Amino acid sequence: MAIEAQSVTKRFGDFTAVDGVSISVPTGSLTALLGPSGSGKSTLLRVISGLEQPDLGRVVIEGSDVTGLPPQRRGIGFVFQHYAAFKHMSVHKNVAFGLEIRRRPRSEIEARVEELLELVQLSGLAKRYPAQLSGGQRQRMALARALAVEPTVLLLDEPFGALDARVRKELRAWLRRLHDEVHVTTMFVTHDQEEAMEIADQIVLMNQGRVEQTGSARDLYERPANKFVMSFIGPVSHFGEELVRPHDIDVRREPNGSAERATVERVVHLGFEVRADLALDDGREVWVQMTRDEAADLDLQQGSKVFIAKQ
Amino acid sequence: MTRLRRYLLRVVGLSYLGVLLVAPVGLVFYRAFENGFGQAWDAVTTPAAKHALLVTIIIAAIAVPANTIFGIVCAIAIVRHRFPGKNLVNVIVDLPLALSPVIVGLAFLLLFGTGGWLDGLPFDVVFALPGMVLATMFVSLPFVVREVVPVLREIGTEQEQAAATLGAGGWQTFRRVTFPAIRWAVAYGVVLTTARALGEFGAISVVSGRLIGKTESLTLHVEERYQSFDYAGAYAASVLLAMLAIATLVAMTVSRPKDEVR
């Protein structure tokens, strides 16, 4: 286990941000700390990094208890949402910073910086200043800077939160590829479930200071531990008292046993997918999802009468 | 930052301030009232002192409003309009801050005195009240402008443009849109201007000729009393000025623009 948090609690005044949380992160994995705002995920990450001290609990990195150590001595790399670029230094000096602090020989520093800039595809921009880079470039620089000192674990706090949608998608895929190449244990915080599901080996889903579920994206989607997990990960539709996946609702033209009758209020064609808003006879609303072909077979139109049941 | 380092910095910083700032001012109050409130009051109500106070107030009453209006107009011109010589105006506005007051006084003396370029006006300028007013106006020139300019820049023209589309004329736009937006900057600038006008010494020392009972301001009065070995009088007048200063300080703290220190 590369990282272990053991019963970590962190309070800010009356507010308990992290409440007795224990997690383990396997060495070499890419783990996502996922959750809505205020769930405590950033706080947990900062406790692990040493930028915050926990009120209770321990933090263990590669088998050593680091709870009392400042961030300088934990062997971590940290990447911030707003890059925290050293704006008065060039890209080269930014990346070289950690190595200069450790007084590595100049030749070694030069070689490593060049290597890293190539890894993050910023080779030609070494002499530029952060103010002259785009957001995506600044974040790649921040990553190179963090990796320069060969950290045991790499921690990222909403690394793509400040970037626009397209750059965010590009960079997230790029992060995954980078991880596959470099194999450093990585943990990142995000509120975007799509992001977590797309690139993480393991997802830790948090809510109000506690862990709701830990597992792979598939685990969380197909076997959610509770209602919160189910509605946070993946689409849900309210069918009666229950939460159901909208594509798990069976829609037919003829009655079938306990199926209920409903009227189609609206059909939306989203390319391959079709969504339909239905109203049951008693007025309750349900939405369903199906493939284009299924919708065609049923000849779904506004006003059609159908029969629906849970699968 | 370790606790020791924090305490060290605190001690160093605070003792520097204590020695240089707090102690001296406390002492003036002590000295003035050392022999009782009555004596201090007497010292401050001599005819010379009262006249000096009057002079100071008159000067401020003219200089401050004039500079306020000029400051607002100038700030608007600098930020919102382009005109030839704009850079020169910028330099002139900042000039009083770099010039020694004695040099300012000298300039006025040479300009309006015998043989100067503006000699020959129907009334006395130098060695008389108008000269003192002019000199004070010059040294307290920059403050309103410098406070208003950044605020004007920051709020941008959108609100004023919106007002125009809604039918507001120039003066209406100013009164209802522009001025409310800059009002705190103006207030702070006015406070700084007033402080400077009340406290001016060097420039009016040169321009006034220091004729007791005629062209002596309160600040000049302090010096005159001191040179006459009337220390009680000097301290008493100083206390009066110091209290005005503290009132100014309070006004400064209250009206300070939000984006500066807490």
Next chain:
Amino acid sequence: MWHAAGGGLDDFREAITDPQAIAALKLTLVASAGVAFINAVMGTIVAWILVRDRFPGQSVINALVDLPFALPTIVAGLTLLALYGPTSRVGVNVAFSRWAVLVSLLFVTLPFVIRTVQPVLLELDREMEEAAASLGAGSFQIFRRIVFPNLLPAILSGVALAFARAIGEFGALVLITGNLPFRTEVASVYIFGRIESGDPRSAAAVSVVLLVITFLALFLIGALRRRVTRHDATA
């Protein structure tokens, strides 16, 4: 406006090579430069404890920093004379000495660096310091490599203001220094003396020299400041 320095080049040269004038100018320059430097250091320290620290009475002290702005210079001179002069209760007497010049100028220039540094310190991105910590930098290294370079432009601005103010200061110096020629007479007092003696020409001449020095210094500091902030330019 001040072009009435007219009156023959010879007169000009004679006026400015007067040994008393030169002594006054030298004293003014050295004292102002010294004061500017002390302010750079102490001003930053005070700004630091006002922004990053927490102690009782902090907001009162913060307001008090503006006192030299609000207090008339002659009153400032008097108060310093009272505390650190011949009738001092504290037993410290620097009146009529060069130290008097230093102390008075320090009082008068106190707020400048503090007020230019404070807003920058407030706005400083704490995450840069956290990033440096995560990369292994200790407290002092963080200050030296991250905080200080970002404060330097503001410090220089404050130094420029303090220097310009110190060079021209008159009211605060007139009482406590005794204005002894060649010893504690500063340029502004010398100029004043020339005016009082009915010699405005010399006064104007020396004034011109003082102005030239002031502008030169401000220009240099401004250039230095621009050089230090070149990283702010966006491509």
